[in-house]
Amino acid sequence: MDQHLIVFIEVAERKNFTRAAEALHMTQPAISQYIAAFEKEIGVKLIERTNKSVELNKAGEMVYLYAKSIVKEYEHMKSLISDMKSEPGGELQIGASYTIGEYLLPKLLAKLQEQYPSIIPYITIGNTEDIGSKLLQRDIDIGLIEGDFFHKQIHIESFATDVMYLIGSSEEFISEQKITHKELENQTWIIREEGSGTRRMLEEFLKFNKINPKRVITLGSTQTIKEGVESGLGISLLSQLTFQKELELHRIVKLSTSGTPIKRNFSIIKYDQVFQPKTLQVFQEIVKEFA
Known part of the structure; x- marks a missing residue:
């Protein structure tokens, strides 16, 4: 592996020549020489130096991304070669x-x-x-x-294959209670954050069935959503994997409406x-x- 890449990555991540030298068990002048030689080879300045800090310029940020990728691929190659000679570990x-x-x-x-x-x-x-x-x-x-x-x-x-159900509090609903799409619009819906696969399925369900909830609350974890449903804060759509215990303890009930359960x-x-x-x-x- 090219030592210039390793030195450059350390300096870029630690933003300090001295700390990079300590991490690599090298002297600070040697680090400076490596960076200078690397910049000369690349043909452009990569690092902006001040008395207090070291920052990558735009070219440096691009080189850093590629350098990290190269090092990862190199380590991956070594791992595969070693892997061929041993048991999984x-x-x-x-x-x-x-x-x-x-x-x-x-x-x-x-x-x-x-x-x-x-x-x-x-x-x-x-x-x-x-x-x-x-x-x-x-x-x-x-x-x-x-x-x-x-x-x-x-x-x-x-x-x-996962199966998702509409759920509500056992204090407000009975098990398998049928509920219309119009009634669903008047409920408070508790949903996951953006980027969640569970949220994506719920949004697709609402869109497909033309349900426009009047009130939506976003919570960042399934556990918090379950606690919200239990307490009567609102209803939600979750994988049965997540609420099986609450179902058995009769804290949460499944609700029935057209289009559910949903498989994913x-x-x-x-x-x-x-x-x-x-x-x-x-x-x-x-x-x-x-x-």
């Missing part, structure tokens, strides 16, 4: 959308640990758009999402590439078998 960066991450992923991780104790999973939880973006940035190796995420570099594959896919997203680490392969197998 090492780090695996997994991203999951909230519903999957909170209600399904723990069971998958338990299975992974049981079968492959040498694999060390690192977990990122976010909404569907967050997970897709992190995969594109190579911050994770694989994503498990609700619904779809389309990009020319990303391969998407469904691994399970749970999907695996990953980079579309020929060579895949064994850790990635075996985790995918566990996901598919479990589903």
Whole structure:
């Protein structure tokens, strides 16, 4: 790996030549020489220096993005070569959308640990758009999402079908109570934040059925939405995975209206590439078998 790239990345991220030198176990003059030589090779100034700080200029920001990508690809190549000679093991960066991450992923991780104790999973939880973006940035190796995420570099594959129901408080509704679309308009709807796969499904349901709620409340987690529904704050549309316990305790009830329940896919997203680490392969197998 070109040392100039490594030095440049450290300086760009730490915004300080001295701290970059400490991180790389080099002297500060050596760092300066590397940066000067790199700028000469590129043919343009990349870093603006002041007495107090180091900042990337526009060219520097572009070079930084490419440098990070090159280093990640290099590390990925080394990992694949090493992987060919050993049993599945090492780090695996997994991203999951909230519903999957909170209600399904723990069971998958338990299975992974049981079968492959040498694999060390690192977990990122976010909404569907967050997970897709992190995969594109190579911050994770694989994503498990609700619904779809389309990009020319990303391969998407469904691994399970999720069922979503309209739910309300057991103190205000009876189980399977039929409710018309007109009545739904007069209800307070509790929905997830922008970028959420659950929110996307709810918005599609409302649009398709021409339902225009008079009041909408946005909350940032499924757990908070469930608590809001329980307390009578409003109604919502959630995966049955998320409210099964509350259903059994008679705190929440399913509501019935035309167009529900709604089915959607749970999907695996990953980079579309020929060579895949064994850790990635075996985790995918566990996901598919479990589903």
